[in-house]
Amino acid sequence: xRIDDVVRxxxxxxxxxxxxxxxxLMGILIGVAAVITLTTLVRSASLSVxxxxxxxxxxxxxxxxxxxxxxSNMQDGLTLRQSRSLERLPGFALAAxxxxxxxxxxxxETTAPVTVYGSxxxxxxxxxxxxxxxxxxxxxxxxxxxxxxxxxxxxxxxxFGERNPIxxxxxxxxxxxxxxxxxxxxxxxxxINQDAVAIVPxxxxxxxxxxxxxxxxxxxxxxxxxxxxxxxxxxxRLNHDLGNANRYTVMTQSEMxxxxxxxxxxxxxxxxxxxxxxxxxxGIGMLNVLLMSVSERVREIGVxxxxxxxxxxxxxxxxxxxxxxxxxxxxxxxxxxxxxSVLLTQRLHIALVLNPWIPAAGVVASMGVGALCGIYPAxxxxxxxxxxxxxxx
Amino acid sequence: MLLLRDISKVYxxxxxxxxxxxxxxxxxxxxxxxxxxSSGSGxxxxxxxxxxxxxxxxxxxxxxxxxxxxWSDARLARMRNETLGFVYQSFNLIPTLSARENVxxxxxxxxxxxxxxxxxxxxxxxxVRLSDRMHHYPAELSGGQQQRxxxxxxxxxxxxxxxxxxxxxxLDGDSTDEIVRVFDEVHASGQTIVLITHDxxxxxxxxxxxxxAHGRLxxxxxxxxxx
Ligand SMILES: Nc1ncnc2c1ncn2[C@@H]1O[C@H](COP(=O)(O)OP(=O)(O)O)[C@@H](O)[C@H]1O
Ligand SMILES: [Mg+2]
Numbered sequence: 001x002r003i004d005d006v007v008r009x010x011x012x013x014x015x016x017x018x019x020x021x022x023x024x025l026m027g028i029l030i031g032v033a034a035v036i037t038l039t040t041l042v043r044s045a046s047l048s049v050x051x052x053x054x055x056x057x058x059x060x061x062x063x064x065x066x067x068x069x070x071x072s073n074m075q076d077g078l079t080l081r082q083s084r085s086l087e088r089l090p091g092f093a094l095a096a097x098x099x100x101x102x103x104x105x106x107x108x109e110t111t112a113p114v115t116v117y118g119s120x121x122x123x124x125x126x127x128x129x130x131x132x133x134x135x136x137x138x139x140x141x142x143x144x145x146x147x148x149x150x151x152x153x154x155x156x157x158x159x160f161g162e163r164n165p166i167x168x169x170x171x172x173x174x175x176x177x178x179x180x181x182x183x184x185x186x187x188x189x190x191x192i193n194q195d196a197v198a199i200v201p202x203x204x205x206x207x208x209x210x211x212x213x214x215x216x217x218x219x220x221x222x223x224x225x226x227x228x229x230x231x232x233x234x235x236x237r238l239n240h241d242l243g244n245a246n247r248y249t250v251m252t253q254s255e256m257x258x259x260x261x262x263x264x265x266x267x268x269x270x271x272x273x274x275x276x277x278x279x280x281x282x283g284i285g286m287l288n289v290l291l292m293s294v295s296e297r298v299r300e301i302g303v304x305x306x307x308x309x310x311x312x313x314x315x316x317x318x319x320x321x322x323x324x325x326x327x328x329x330x331x332x333x334x335x336x337x338x339x340x341s342v343l344l345t346q347r348l349h350i351a352l353v354l355n356p357w358i359p360a361a362g363v364v365a366s367m368g369v370g371a372l373c374g375i376y377p378a379x380x381x382x383x384x385x386x387x388x389x390x391x392x393x
Numbered sequence: 394m395l396l397l398r399d400i401s402k403v404y405x406x407x408x409x410x411x412x413x414x415x416x417x418x419x420x421x422x423x424x425x426x427x428x429x430x431s432s433g434s435g436x437x438x439x440x441x442x443x444x445x446x447x448x449x450x451x452x453x454x455x456x457x458x459x460x461x462x463x464w465s466d467a468r469l470a471r472m473r474n475e476t477l478g479f480v481y482q483s484f485n486l487i488p489t490l491s492a493r494e495n496v497x498x499x500x501x502x503x504x505x506x507x508x509x510x511x512x513x514x515x516x517x518x519x520x521v522r523l524s525d526r527m528h529h530y531p532a533e534l535s536g537g538q539q540q541r542x543x544x545x546x547x548x549x550x551x552x553x554x555x556x557x558x559x560x561x562x563x564l565d566g567d568s569t570d571e572i573v574r575v576f577d578e579v580h581a582s583g584q585t586i587v588l589i590t591h592d593x594x595x596x597x598x599x600x601x602x603x604x605x606a607h608g609r610l611x612x613x614x615x616x617x618x619x620x
Contacts, residue, residue: 005501009490016489303485306446307546308474308502310467387447390485 001313010320014328017293024289025329027282028369032330032362035275036337039268040354041344045190046264048350052189053256055128059093060253061219061226063238066246077213080202082241086217089237091230093222096120097202097214105155105198106171112158116172116198118205124150124183126218134166134181142201149177153185154195172198173208188349226252282329283369290322290377301381302389311382318378319371326370327363334359394553394585395420395443400452402438402608412438414608416452420554425576425586427596430605436589437558439605443587444477444556445469457553474502478547480557484539486531492542493518493527499550517545521575537568544575554585561592573598 001009014021063086065077080097087095098119105114117123121136137148149170156165156179165179177200186194206212221230231250239245251259294301301314338359345352395418402413412435420426428436441447442454445461454461457476464472473479478499486495493514500510518524521541531539540560547555557576561569573595580586580598588599596602597616604612 001502002504002506004507009501012489299485300487300489303487304498304502305470306444306473306479306485307499308470310470310502313502387441390446390481 001309001316006313006316006320010317010324013293013297013321014325020289020293021325021328024286024293025325025332027285028279028326028329028366029282029333029336031275031279031282032333032359032366033336033340034278035272035362036334036358037340037344038271038275039358040337040341040352042264042267042271043355044341044345044350044353045348046260046267047353048189050257050260051351053253053260056126056253057220058225058253059221059223060126061092061221061231061234062216062251062256063219063234064216064249064251065213066249077215077247078217078238078241079213080206083214083217086219086234086237089230089233091221091223091227091233092219094122094126094218094220096122096126096218098123098216098218099202099205099209099211099214101209103173105151105159107159107165107168110159112155112196114152114155114172114196114198116200116205118200118202118209120202123199123218126220129186130184131181132184133164134179137180137201142203145203145207146201147175147177147204148180148201150181150183150199151179152183152195152197154193155198156182158196170198172200175208177204190348190350225254279365279369283326283373286322286326286329286370287373287376290318290374291380294318294377294381297381298384298389298392301384302386302392305384305386305389315378315382318381319374322374322378323367323370326366326373329370330363330366333366334362337362394422394424394457395587396453396455397443398453398455400439400442400449400454402435402442402447403450412608413442413449416610418603418610420585420587422553422585423583424601425580425584425599426588427599427602428587428589428605429591429596429602434605435608436605438608440556440558440587440589443554444479445473474499475550476553478550478552478555480540480543480547480555480560482559482562484531484536484543484563486539486542486546488531491528491530492523492534495531495542496527496545496549498546503550513549514545517549520578521545522571535568537564537571540564540568540572541575544572548579548584554587555579557586557588557590559589559591561590561595569595 083095083097086092096119098117100115100117102113102115104111120142121138124131124136131150132153136150137146141148149172151165151170159165159170160168165182168179169176170179183195183197188194202214219234231252235245235250238248238250242248304314338354341354342352397416397418400413400416401411404410404412416439428439430436438447442449456472487498490498496517497510497514500513515524518527521544523538523541523545526534526538531542534542544560561572564572569592576586576588577598586599588595590596599616602614602616603610
């Protein structure tokens with residue numbers, strides 16, 4: 001049998017028995033789509049996160065308070081004074097205490113949901129915001145507990161529309177603040193809307209909330225990257241101030257990157273395993289349909305053998321049929337997976353990072369599964385004696 | 394052309410069945426042989442052995458001067474492909490192939506390139522008067538038309554022997570006449586034929602009629618026609 005005839009005869013049943021072919025490729029389609037979507041999503045997310053972390057600078061160190069364990073006699077947290085004094089540790093250049101909460105901002109009858117940050121003037125630059133209008137408030141505003149605020153672009157638009165908000169007043173938690181600046185838009189990141197923010201002096205924030213310890217401190221080292229000695233000194237100081245090493249967590253940029261990487265590697269492994277199993281299950285479904293197809297086509301096999309088909313030719317035809325079904329399933333699955341990845345990364349506001357080898361590998365793996373699942377049914381078809389095959393009704 | 398010497402066939406199973414016993418038969422080239430006999434008498438078994446689809450339990454089978462013995466499945470397949478043609482009671486067309494694709498099947502398994510097979514296929518579709526139906530699928534054809542496609546497929550590769558197992562048993566009168574006509578025509582041009590039939594009128598078209606009963610040849614008659 002010529003190769004073009006083998007292909008033609010292998011493809012024909014797929015067109016005639018559309019439903020059966022569709023059923024047999026469904027499992028593989030779903031499996032491949034799942035592999036591509038999950039791995040692409042994890043990869044895109046982890047690259048977005050690590051890109052963001054990298055942007056914060058290699059010299060960033062973050063201290064966060066751990067949640068208080070009930071009935072423990074741990075200290076509440078760092079005072080403002082203690083957090084500031086971290087800046088004077090050898091090797092450190094900057095320390096910005098940061099507290100935050102989500103609440104509602106108001107202007108007249110208009111309200112907008114907002115995340116309020118209490119910090120020092122340096123927070124805007126640490127978080128890489130740029131001012132679009134007005135100015136940042138100053139260290140003096142902090143020391144004198146001024147009710148001044150820098151608004152995120154979205155919050156400004158929601159409260160003031162296209163009007164200039166500089167010098168106008170907004171309400172936060174029942175107190176009135178004067179707007180001194182507006183930030184340039186930054187866009188969303190995952191679920192976090194980075195433009196619905198209000199940044200106020202931490203002293204004002206603490207006076208308002210009544211809590212006088214800080215949740216976290218953003219530090220920057222003087223050298224391009226934090227070295228172990230500097231971290232050690234920082235931990236010594238924190239142990240002294242807090243009286244307990246379990247009260248806080250210190251993260252350097254490289255640690256954050258390592259954690260991100262570890263999580264994404266682990267997720268990728270787990271998800272790839274799950275997806276591989278689903279492709280295999282899809283393959284078993286296909287095996288079933290192929291076996292059904294062989295027993296339905298016993299007479300056809302008998303006819304082919306009667307007119308001179310050899311075992312290898314029957315085997316080739318049925319194998320090719322299953323490889324093609326699986327390949328179509330793999331290609332449709334790849335298309336679906338890419339589509340789903342595009343859609344989901346858009347919804348999550350992260351950049352799509354699509355490795356073109358993944359869909360390609362998905363299609364090739366499907367063909368492998370197709371070949372594997374085709375062997376047994378095709379061998380059964382090929383070894384049927386022609387008289388047996390023709391006697392069937 | 395074909396020679397059977399003391400052929401027997403026993404089907405092994407829970408109760409072994411002797412399907413053929415002591416069959417001696419010679420089929421000269423160009424002869425049209427009809428095999429008759431009641432149901433279960435061993436006609437299909439005989440045809441399967443003659444057609445290299447099944448192996449006898451004992452006895453010798455010579456085809457074209459060569460003894461068939463210990464041939465591999467592949468060699469039997471090639472022999473069927475090159476020298477034998479088959480027509481069955483139930484048409485046995487491949488439902489996923491069009492009429493012309495069914496007809497060209499023996500040529501496909503003989504690796505004949507598409508251009509070269511076209512001429513033969515068209516010729517035979519014309520001889521069975523189905524040129525206008527060649528792109529139809531079996532399900533779109535009547536029983537008579539399907540059987541004509543099957544006859545064209547059995548003859549498209551100029552086989553040395555045409556085997557037919559009750560080809561008109563499922564057909565109405567007009568369709569039967571059409572098949573008989575084609576058999577007459579090819580026989581007239583020298584085709585060797587082995588036909589199993591219950592149809593006396595069809596059997597009369599043969600040169601010779603043999604009768605099987607309980608796996609044995611019980612009578613032989615030369616028809617009027619052969620004289
Ligand atoms: N594969 C088989 N296994 C067992 N017995 C069989 C088989 N094929 C045919 N037979 C038996 O052999 C005998 C002859 O069958 P067959 O050649 O089909 O008869 P006919 O074609 O004349 O009706 C019957 O008794 C039948 O039951
Ligand atoms: Mg029979």
